[in-house]
Each structure stands twice: as structure tokens, then as C-alpha cells.
Amino acid sequence: MGVAAVLVLLHLSPETGELAVTLTTRSKKLSSHPGDTALPGGRVDPTDPDVVFAALREANEEIDLPIEDLSQYGYLGTSHPFLSRNLLIVYPVLYIYLNSAETLFEKLKANEDEVSEIFHISLKDILDSLAAQNSPKLTHSSRDLKWIHGTPYRYHSFTNPDLLPTPLTGLTADIMISVVSLAYNMASEGWFSLIEAPDQKDWCTLIQWMVNGEAGSDGDLHSIVYKPTKLSVH
Secondary structure, eight states, X not given: OEEEEEEEEEEEOTTTOSEEEEEEEEOTTOSSSTTOEEOSEEEOOTTOSSHHHHHHHHHHHHHOOOOSOGGGEEEEEEOOOEEOTXXXXXXXXXXXXXXXXXXXXXXXXXXXXXXXXXXXXXXXXXXXXXXXXXXXXSEEEEEEEEOGGGOEEEEEEEEOTTTOSSXXXXXXXXXXXXXXXXXXXXXXXXXXXXXSOTTOOOHHHHHHHHHTTOTTOTTOOSOOOOOOOOOOOO
């Protein structure tokens, strides 16, 4: 069972004063999800004391985030875990940068082996595109897929080539929708009917099924399950 942590690093946009988040485009050199939009992060190492440390360590490795002095960041908490389609349990760790965003941007540098680009988008742009209001800058689309035991899962995508080098989709989109829900207190029934498929299972249920070895069973068209290759003996 794999566990990963990602850093949701928030800051105030220099242009609008709105909350924004730092995202990356994964290097095409990577074997897993090359070229995808992602949050800084990766697998939790055995030597990591916790998921918070892992998220900060990975962000330091990927985008050169300074972590020697954590007083420049405010820790907001660690979210409930999510499940990736390749069956990693992923913990989002939320921080906010407390100083001017320009000083943050000056410090960040992409590790070209892992990241091809660093960029930032407004949480309100995600909210507006979901609610289709205020002439949204991002184009939102979704489709319902069959996940573990054939249960429905709504797969989200946000696009705008001027703001996003590659679309914001899948797990990263799910995490950002959750962050937007918290930031703007979006807890109405209408909101959840927009972001979740009818009868979609919660993340804890999906994770429990995965832990029980039930991912990849009949009807699961979303999980990427790596099965050992059987060697034939002649």
C-alpha cells in the first residue's frame, strides 16, 4: 500500500488579492503522469516522520521551496486522504505563505528532472468555472466513470491554455475542488450534486475497498492495478 503527500501552498495573488495556489507541470521525463498538472508532492519515505514533513520535503526537492524557516508559512491542516487511480493514498497538506507572494515566486525554481513549469491559479477561478458564473476564466467539464465495484466517480477537468500549461484533472482537480469548498464554505446540496456523481462513494470507503484488495474487480474501469507477471516454466 503506497502513501503520498502533496503540498497545497496558498498565497494571496499579487494581481487580485485573491487566494491562489501553486501548481506544477510534471516533467515529461517522469514515468508516472508525465506532463500532467500536479501539486508538489510524492511518496512518503520510510524516514519521513509524518505526511507534513513528506509534503514539505517533496516541495523542496521539486520546486526548491525554502523550508529551513517555516515561520514564513502558516500551517492550515492536513486534509482527509484521497485515492489516486493508481491506488496511492494521498494526503493534501495545506499551508499559506504569510509574506508577499512576489518574494515567494523569486525563491521557487523547478527541478527539471521532475517539474517542467511552476505556475499559480486563483481559487476563485476554479469556483467560478464550477458554478459557471462571473465569466469564468477556466473551462470546466466532467464525466462520470465507473470506479471500484462499478460505483460512479465524477472526473473533473479545467482548461485554459493561457492559464494552465496542461489541463487540471483527476486527483489534483478533486483536491483543489475540496480546498475551494472549504475556502468559500460551499456545503449546499446543490454544490455537492455538481461536484459528485449520484451515489458516489466517499473517499474513506474507496480507500477501505482498495486496502481490502477490491480495486480492479469487475466493473472497475478507472483503477490502474499493477499485477505481477507470471513466469512460465518450461
